[in-house]
Structures are given as structure tokens and as C-alpha cells.
Amino acid sequence: GSQHRLWPEIEKTVKQQVEMAKLGVGECGTGWQLFAEDGEMRMYRREEEVDGMVVDPLKAVHVVKGITGHEVCHYFFNPQYRYDWETTLEQMTVLETISEDSLLFLQTHKRIWPASQRDVVFWSHMRKLPDDQDQDGPDIWTVVNNSTEDSEHPANAGKCVRIYLTVCLMCQTRVDPPKDGAPISRDNVSCKITYCSVVNPGGWAPASVLRAVYKREYPKFLKRFTAYVKNQTKNKPLMF
Numbered sequence: 001g002s003q004h005r006l007w008p009e010i011e012k013t014v015k016q017q018v019e020m021a022k023l024g025v026g027e028c029g030t031g032w033q034l035f036a037e038d039g040e041m042r043m044y045r046r047e048e049e050v051d052g053m054v055v056d057p058l059k060a061v062h063v064v065k066g067i068t069g070h071e072v073c074h075y076f077f078n079p080q081y082r083y084d085w086e087t088t089l090e091q092m093t094v095l096e097t098i099s100e101d102s103l104l105f106l107q108t109h110k111r112i113w114p115a116s117q118r119d120v121v122f123w124s125h126m127r128k129l130p131d132d133q134d135q136d137g138p139d140i141w142t143v144v145n146n147s148t149e150d151s152e153h154p155a156n157a158g159k160c161v162r163i164y165l166t167v168c169l170m171c172q173t174r175v176d177p178p179k180d181g182a183p184i185s186r187d188n189v190s191c192k193i194t195y196c197s198v199v200n201p202g203g204w205a206p207a208s209v210l211r212a213v214y215k216r217e218y219p220k221f222l223k224r225f226t227a228y229v230k231n232q233t234k235n236k237p238l239m240f
């Protein structure tokens with residue numbers, strides 16, 4: 001809850017990340033380059049390096065029919081579903097339950113040749129926010145994942161190189177009520193998903209390898225994850 005040592009950082013980071021996610025790829029100035037497209041999904045990146053390491057920010061926008069923002073965030077946030085959709089995940093541990101909407105994770109991802117295996121420690125927070133651009137529309141749902149230290153799991157103590165990331169999944173639900181006043185069904189809802197991520201790969205990895213990994217893995221991840229949510233929810237009542 002709000003007494004936890006991480007709470008001030010969570011509050012600040014969530015607000016900052018949602019504001020960034022709301023900026024379209026046009027508005028945040030030049031530099032965004034479209035690198036993947038699939039149906040309604042558009043994936044952009046900016047080529048940035050920090051100390052010679054690739055830390056390309058990524059922004060993906062996708063519109064998916066038949067699911068809501070609450071549902072997308074529910075399946076992204078809750079650990080019990082993660083092995084179903086996160087293909088590069090080798091090991092996931094919930095280190096701490098900070099509150100019912102905030103968890104501390106340790107994840108190790110499968111090694112990607114020729115780079116060494118990576119792990120990450122991050123807090124994850126799920127939140128509903130009023131949509132200030134559409135007062136009477138449905139709320140925005142978001143999940144923010146942000147790397148943090150954990151004294152029990154110091155960086156680079158074992159075989160894995162520790163990575164550092166900030167991820168924001170922001171979901172805006174759209175309802176187009178049926179003309180005949182019938183109850184809202186899945187045919188009347190769609191979700192605009194904005195996924196932003198900045199990953200520092202930790203130890204050195206060849207820029208060409210990193211960019212190839214991201215180019216392959218991110219589109220696969222977002223397609224697989226959204227298909228998973230559609231499949232999990234298709235016969236369940238709508239979650240707003």
C-alpha cells in the first residue's frame with residue numbers, strides 16, 4: 001500500500017509513463033521509425049545508445065476488437081498467466097506482494113545466442129485512471145513495470161546479466177453501443193493498446209544482435225499476447 005518504500009517511486013513513474021504513452025509518435029518530435037506493421041499493429045523505435053549500448057525506446061500501438069483495457073491489463077499483470085504468453089520467459093518469481101495491485105518480480109529470460117542470459121528485477125503496478133481526453137468514456141487501464149534493486153537478488157551475482165527496463169502498457173477502451181439499445185457485447189468494444197518499453201541490456205551485447213532480437217521478439221510478443229487475451233475472454237463476461 002501507500003506506506004511501502006517503493007510507493008513514491010511507483011506513483012511518480014506511473015504518472016510519467018502514462019503521459020509519455022499518450023504522446024503520439026508524431027508529437028514526440030522526429031526520431032520514431034516504423035519497423036513493424038501487422039494489421040492494426042504499428043511498432044516504432046528510436047535508435048539510441050547509452051555508453052555504447054543499444055537502449056532503443058520502443059512504442060507500439062495496436063487496436064484489438066472484442067476486449068477491454070481492464071482485461072488486457074488483467075492478463076498482463078497477473079503472474080498466473082505469464083508463462084502462457086511470454087515466450088522468452090525461463091523463470092518468474094514473485095519476490096514480494098507490495099499491495100493487491102503492485103508486485104515485485106524476478107524474471108530470467110531464455111539465453112539468446114551469442115549474448116549471455118539475462119535476468120531482471122522489477123516492480124509491476126496496475127491502475128485505472130480517468131481518461132482526461134474523454135470524460136464520459138471508459139477509464140484508462142495501465143500496467144507499468146520498472147526495474148528496481150532487491151537486496152536478496154543483487155545484479156550480476158549469478159550466471160545472468162541484469163537488464164534494466166521501464167515498460168508501460170496503456171489501454172483505452174472504446175464502446176460503440178448497438179443502435180437497437182441491446183446490451184453491450186464484445187462486438188461493441190475495442191481496445192487501443194499503447195505499449196512503450198525502454199530496455200538497457202546491462203552487460204555489452206552486439207548492437208546488431210540486440211536490434212535483431214527486438215525486431216523479431218516484440219512484434220511476436222504483442223501479437224501473441226493480444227491473441228491470448230481474446231482467446232481467454234471470448235466466452236467470459238466483459239470486464240470494464
Ligand SMILES: CCCCCc1ccc(-c2ccc(S(=O)(=O)CCO)cc2)cc1CCc1ccccn1
Pocket residue numbers: 086088107109110112115116118120145163165167197199201205209210213214217218221
Ligand atoms: C540479448 C538480449 C538481451 C535482451 C533480452 C530481453 C530484454 C527484455 C525483455 C523483456 C521484455 C518485456 C518485458 S514486459 O513487457 O515487462 C512483460 C513481462 O515479461 C520484460 C522483459 C526480454 C528479453 C528477451 C527477448 C525479448 C525481447 C523482447 C520481447 C520479448 N523477449
